[in-house]
Amino acid sequence: MASGLPSVVKIESEDASFSPHIRIHNVVALARIKGPLRLDTRLLARKLKNVQYRGDLKNCFAVTFWFKDCSASATVFKTGSIRLAGAKSESAALTLMRRVVRRIARIIEEVRGFDKFRLVNTVGGFETRGFIDRERSYLSLARKHPATYEPALAMGIMVKLEWLKVTVRIQRQSVQIFGAKRLGDLSLAMQTVMPLLVYVQEGGSYQWTGRGWGKSTAGGMWFLGES
Numbered sequence: 001m002a003s004g005l006p007s008v009v010k011i012e013s014e015d016a017s018f019s020p021h022i023r024i025h026n027v028v029a030l031a032r033i034k035g036p037l038r039l040d041t042r043l044l045a046r047k048l049k050n051v052q053y054r055g056d057l058k059n060c061f062a063v064t065f066w067f068k069d070c071s072a073s074a075t076v077f078k079t080g081s082i083r084l085a086g087a088k089s090e091s092a093a094l095t096l097m098r099r100v101v102r103r104i105a106r107i108i109e110e111v112r113g114f115d116k117f118r119l120v121n122t123v124g125g126f127e128t129r130g131f132i133d134r135e136r137s138y139l140s141l142a143r144k145h146p147a148t149y150e151p152a153l154a155m156g157i158m159v160k161l162e163w164l165k166v167t168v169r170i171q172r173q174s175v176q177i178f179g180a181k182r183l184g185d186l187s188l189a190m191q192t193v194m195p196l197l198v199y200v201q202e203g204g205s206y207q208w209t210g211r212g213w214g215k216s217t218a219g220g221m222w223f224l225g226e227s
Contacts, residue, residue: 025125026085031084032114032116039076042060050066062075062076119182131199134155164185
C-alpha cells in the first residue's frame with residue numbers, strides 16, 4: 001500500500017506545513033471615557049456629523065458613530081461607556097476608539113481620553129482544505145465536548161468549548177469561532193477542534209489521530225503507512 005495521503009487531506013495534519021489562517025470577522029470592545037460623569041449626548045447628536053442618536057433628540061441617551069472608511073460603528077452612552085463593533089483586529093479597535101474620543105473631546109472639553117479598554121467578543125474563522133464529514137466529525141467531537149448537530153434545522157455542527165467560553169460552528173469547508181475574549185483564544189479553539197475533524201475522501205473518510213492519519217471504512221480504522 002502506498003504510504004502517501006491524498007494532497008487535499010495531508011495538509012490538515014498537526015505536523016504538516018499547512019497552518020490555517022484565522023480571519024477575524026468582528027471585534028467587539030468596550031471602554032469608558034475619562035472626564036465628566038455624564039455626557040451630554042444630545043449636544044453630540046446636534047454638533048457631530050455621521051452620528052445617529054438613540055431615543056428622541058430631547059431625551060437622547062446614546063449616539064452611534066459611523067466611520068466612512070470601514071464598516072465599524074461605536075455607540076457612546078450618557079454614562080460615558082463606549083461599545084465598538086465591526087473592527088477587524090484589537091489594534092484597529094483601539095485606533096477607532098481613539099478617533100471617537102478625539103471627536104467627542106472637540107465638543108466636550110472635559111473629556112480626557114478613555115480607559116478600561118477590553119475585548120468582549122471576537123468572531124473569527126478559517127477554511128479547511130478538505131470537505132468535512134459532518135456526521136463523523138460530530139461523533140468525534142461529542143466524545144470530548146458538548147456538541148449538537150441537527151441537519152434538518154442547520155447545516156453546521158455547534159460545539160461549546162467551555163474552558164475557553166467560546167462556541168464553534170463547523171460547516172462543510174469552514175469553521176467559525178464566536179465569543180472569544182482574547183485573540184489568542186481563537187488559535188486555542190482551532191487547535192482543539194482540528195484534530196477531531198473527519199474529512200471526506202473517495203473510498204472513506206480520514207481523521208488525524210495520535211498515530212497519524214487514519215482511514216475510516218466499513219471494515220474499521222487502519223492507518224496510512226500500514227499494510
